[in-house]
Amino acid sequence: MDKLLELLEKNPEFSAAQLASMLGESEESVRKRIESYKEKGILKGTKSLINWDKVPGSGVWALIELKVTPQPETGFDDTAKIVMSYENVENVYLAASSRYDLMALVRGETIQEIAEFVSKRLSTLDAVIGTATNFVLTRYKEGGVAFYDDETEDEQRSLMM
Amino acid sequence: MTDYTKLLNSKVQNLKPSGIRRFFDIANEMDHVISLSIGEPDFTTPWHVRQEGIESLRRGKTWYSPNRGFSELREQISKYFARRFSVEYDPGDEVVVTVGGSEAIDLCLRAIVEQGDEVIIPQPSFVCYEPLTVMADGTPVIIETKAEDGFRLTAKDLEAHITPKTKLLILPFPNNPTGAVMRREHLEEIAKVVEKHNILVLSDEIYGELTYGREKHISFASLKGMKERTIVVNGFSKSYAMTGWRLGYALGPKEVIDQMTKLHQYGIMSAPTTAQYAAIEALKNGDKDIERMREEYDVRRRLIVDEFCRMGLTCFEPEGAFYVFPSIQVSGMSSEDFCEKLIYAQHVAIVPGTAFGDCGEGFARVSYSYSLKHIKQALESMERFLDEL
Numbered sequence: 001m002d003k004l005l006e007l008l009e010k011n012p013e014f015s016a017a018q019l020a021s022m023l024g025e026s027e028e029s030v031r032k033r034i035e036s037y038k039e040k041g042i043l044k045g046t047k048s049l050i051n052w053d054k055v056p057g058s059g060v061w062a063l064i065e066l067k068v069t070p071q072p073e074t075g076f077d078d079t080a081k082i083v084m085s086y087e088n089v090e091n092v093y094l095a096a097s098s099r100y101d102l103m104a105l106v107r108g109e110t111i112q113e114i115a116e117f118v119s120k121r122l123s124t125l126d127a128v129i130g131t132a133t134n135f136v137l138t139r140y141k142e143g144g145v146a147f148y149d150d151e152t153e154d155e156q157r158s159l160m161m
Numbered sequence: 162m163t164d165y166t167k168l169l170n171s172k173v174q175n176l177k178p179s180g181i182r183r184f185f186d187i188a189n190e191m192d193h194v195i196s197l198s199i200g201e202p203d204f205t206t207p208w209h210v211r212q213e214g215i216e217s218l219r220r221g222k223t224w225y226s227p228n229r230g231f232s233e234l235r236e237q238i239s240k241y242f243a244r245r246f247s248v249e250y251d252p253g254d255e256v257v258v259t260v261g262g263s264e265a266i267d268l269c270l271r272a273i274v275e276q277g278d279e280v281i282i283p284q285p286s287f288v289c290y291e292p293l294t295v296m297a298d299g300t301p302v303i304i305e306t307k308a309e310d311g312f313r314l315t316a317k318d319l320e321a322h323i324t325p326k327t328k329l330l331i332l333p334f335p336n337n338p339t340g341a342v343m344r345r346e347h348l349e350e351i352a353k354v355v356e357k358h359n360i361l362v363l364s365d366e367i368y369g370e371l372t373y374g375r376e377k378h379i380s381f382a383s384l385k386g387m388k389e390r391t392i393v394v395n396g397f398s399k400s401y402a403m404t405g406w407r408l409g410y411a412l413g414p415k416e417v418i419d420q421m422t423k424l425h426q427y428g429i430m431s432a433p434t435t436a437q438y439a440a441i442e443a444l445k446n447g448d449k450d451i452e453r454m455r456e457e458y459d460v461r462r463r464l465i466v467d468e469f470c471r472m473g474l475t476c477f478e479p480e481g482a483f484y485v486f487p488s489i490q491v492s493g494m495s496s497e498d499f500c501e502k503l504i505y506a507q508h509v510a511i512v513p514g515t516a517f518g519d520c521g522e523g524f525a526r527v528s529y530s531y532s533l534k535h536i537k538q539a540l541e542s543m544e545r546f547l548d549e550l
Contacts, residue, residue: 007533009462011533011534013534013537014533014537018467021463021464021467021468022460022463022464023460024463079474
């Protein structure tokens with residue numbers, strides 16, 4: 001595993017100099033590697049992790065399974081491209097499953113809005129032969145970070161050393 | 162009114178409370194303290210290890226274990242020590258499983274030391290050696306290690322403190338609080354003095370898995386002729402992040418372990434059963450966990466050392482444990498003052514070096530057993546504090 005990428009993934013707020021300290025490398029070399037990751041499209045930017053469960057009225061999310069007929073040459077790509085072009089679609093994955101082919105995470109204001117989006121926009125796509133909608137009830141963990149039961153218990157730790 | 166001072170043991174009454182407590186008391190009364198003071202891993206025990214503990218409870222394994230610990234655990238300890246540190250111990254009579262490394266230290270002192278015996282304790286070091294020596298009727302003889310020696314114990318200093326009454330040397334490396342380690346060449350010099358004066362050694366190697374850089378930890382018992390003179394103290398707390406399970410062990414000559422086991426049997430009976438089952442799993446399948454945590458500590462160590470140097474806090478490069486011991490002399494304050502002002506001004510808690518011996522004056526112990534985010538935040542607050550001085 002690339003240690004620099006691992007550090008960047010978990011700690012995007014560190015400077016190149018600090019990352020260089022942590023890796024025992026020169027600052028110059030770390031800067032160059034970061035640039036090259038950006039050019040290659042490996043490093044796609046930084047994003048805040050928000051636990052929307054704690055924000056009242058922030059909306060609803062659903063994992064939508066899509067059964068898709070693969071197309072000659074392009075397979076599932078064309079359908080995936082159409083699905084990902086919707087702004088309310090946050091993630092799209094191709095999965096190896098007997099039940100479905102594409103999985104999309106969709107955000108909406110209400111359950112009705114998502115239901116409508118699925119029935120009018122996704123189910124109607126030519127290659128889509130079936131959908132299943134799974135509403136997200138609780139976020140336990142996202143982006144490697146525990147959202148649920150994340151209270152710290154430091155004050156209960158021993159005073160010894 | 163009952164006058165307890167007359168009823169209580171005067172030796173106990175005269176023991177100083179741990180110097181760290183005052184700072185925790187201050188910290189506990191404040192909101193949002195950023196602590197860099199704790200002395201245990203921030204990792205939780207690896208899940209497969211916890212599972213084995215749970216599984217043992219599920220199967221109803223709730224009884225005492227044999228006094229020395231389960232034989233399977235002792236066998237695994239013996240294999241582990243041979244695999245990692247190249248010293249062979251007979252699981253039958255050269256191993257005793259204890260309630261943390263601390264109990265092993267206490268047993269060792271009580272089994273060896275008697276009235277008038279001198280015990281050599283290098284400082285700065287863990288807080289328990291001196292009081293436990295006193296309680297064992299021994300006389301602590303302190304050797305002050307110095308920053309210019311990398312806080313190592315030198316053969317010259319050791320030689321200078323040995324008297325006909327010297328019975329035991331405590332060798333606390335990798336060191337809490339300085340992060341100092343003793344390389345093979347340093348240990349060999351010590352071994353010569355130990356041999357010459359016919360003394361025993363309590364080698365506290367609880368941080369033995371946490372060394373950084375080119376060389377691994379060398380167990381003092383692995384040196385020629387030293388196994389028969391050394392009681393190695395180790396445990397699961399630091400290497401496997403198992404502090405709360407309270408499990409350690411001592412390795413040594415049968416004659417010493419037998420006496421320690423007697424004390425253990427009368428005072429403790431046996432170490433916690435659940436913890437022993439978990440520890441067996443840790444020893445069998447936990448080498449990769451040690452490595453994962455060690456690498457993570459190393460990243461933090463490098464960051465914190467470079468950042469301290471940049472801020473102007475001279476920092477001896479720690480090569481073991483998870484502490485740095487920067488000099489705070491640039492502030493012109495005493496260690497206690499520095500730490501107290503820091504906590505009031507920036508709500509950052511670190512431990513004054515004097516908590517680990519008088520020679521810790523001018524230094525402070527900073528633990529990097531925290532997440533990188535937490536460390537970064539604390540460092541920024543410390544920098545603001547230094548800028549405002």
